[in-house]
Amino acid sequence: MLTGLKTVSKKQKDQFEKEGYLIIKGLFSKQEIAEIDQTFMEMSKKTIKGCFEPIMDQSSEVEDPLKRYPRMMHPHRVNDVAMKYMLHPKVMLILSDLFNENALAAQSMFYFKPPLARGQALHQDNFYLKVEPGTCIAAWTAVDKADLENGTLLVVPKTNNDEIYCPELADSKESFTNQYVKVPKGLKAVPAIMNQGDVLFFNGNLIHGSYRNKTKDRFRKAFICHYAGESTTKISGFYSPLFREDGSKVEPELNPDSGPCGNEFDTVYPH
Template sequence: MMNWSGATKVLPKNCSTGISGYNISPEQFRFYNENGFLVIKGLIDFESLYAYKRQFVAVCNGTVERGQLLTIVREPSLLGKGLKPEDYVNKLHDICYDEVFGRYVEDPRLLHVLSQFIGDEITAVNSMLINKPPGSERHPPHQDLYYFPFRPADKIIAAWTAIDPVTIENGSLFLVPGSHRANTIYPHGNIGIKKKLYHGILNEEQLAPPQRVIHLEMEPGDTVFFHPLIIHGSGPNITNRYRKSMTCHFMNSNCQYIDVRGTVQDGIVREIEAEGRRRGFEVSFEDQWRYKSKQVKGHVRSNL
């Protein structure tokens, strides 16, 4: 296990976070293609981060209308302890249509970087505010493409922005550099995590051994962009501080939906469709993703 301090030498600080955006250098493209991730320092401003944090607390406390799509996910191990909501809510899911959170997925600085990786027609497909309160558990190593029924993988990318300072102790992201280059979705399953839909790779000892894992310690506003096939997760929060972040997966709007039933993704397909039925709607895996996606740049595509 090591801290990826070397990344700061090849990933320079963003000197211009205005509307003109941040231009990715050839060296940074090479770094991303080889390692599967790229960190840009200070991409998102403090005022935006504070607005997201304030809206999170308001949603948790029920003082604002959260709409039908936004879902509150709670940390099972922290429930029933008389805590305030901010101390047991793990994440807000599908936030891209929220008036405040939606500003993140449409932030011009973010979109400018994304367009350099996946093109100018961009759809937000999986938006979250993640809160790791004190005492929250580890998120096991996994690959995001395991959850997605659209391709190609190289036209999908995640953005993850620190709201609070991120350290190993409060649950920083960890990942296996270069693991995306195998171009493989590995078998996943429920490996003892009590939270629904938290699957992890089944062969962690071989695919994510400690000597290959690196940890991303970040400051507020720092943003990491990463490939949907990279193996990654996050540690437990053993501090008395929160670790909040904004994150969203984006795809080029020309990506195609495919049927992944009967593949290594079959388990998550069944679980997500079963969760939909539990909530009272019979919607296919693919259509659930279509329903909660949002075009954020370019022209709306008919395949969405």
């Protein structure tokens, strides 16, 4: 464990437990963010089967920029830098405070969200991960500044203690994933405005999503990982094996009906 790492204060822990999310400002340095950014932009130059399967034809980019820059799934399985930051001590220490136990890494993703790309309909992560007991926690690292214009994440505070809702069909014109969870009556979605290097931690039951990137010249890149507590006994098979901070594997019992975090329109993932 590195020395001098940030842990969460009682006030921050109380906010996370009450609101369901917490932003840690400047958790990663400019140099660390540059390493993440450069790594994934280099990876995006070619197809990586099962991880990143773009359509390189430029004509498709006009139709849908996400065809050229789809999200990367499980890059930690093919890239050491992705594994390094998924298991980074800065993140794992904060997660241990939020879980009240050591964390196990379940998934890494990289979202490019290029200019004019659709967003992702509101959803709950543990609908997909199916962590038992308890729930998962996400660590959402802003690789670019994330604001209203380029489609930052929206969170619905206080839904972290809600049950998992049955999703409805999303609007395919605005969301690249096909499932949508309504905002409960009396609550509202609020934007998580973030600078490069900020990390948003949020509960797996928290309703969240994003709008379209409305800019014509800015990406909204983010490195996103999901975690479970070490007391986890079950998880969806799509996310196994789990990893301890030291890189060793954990293989809990598998829950049925596993899948990625939000199925895409016209896309079928193996379960």
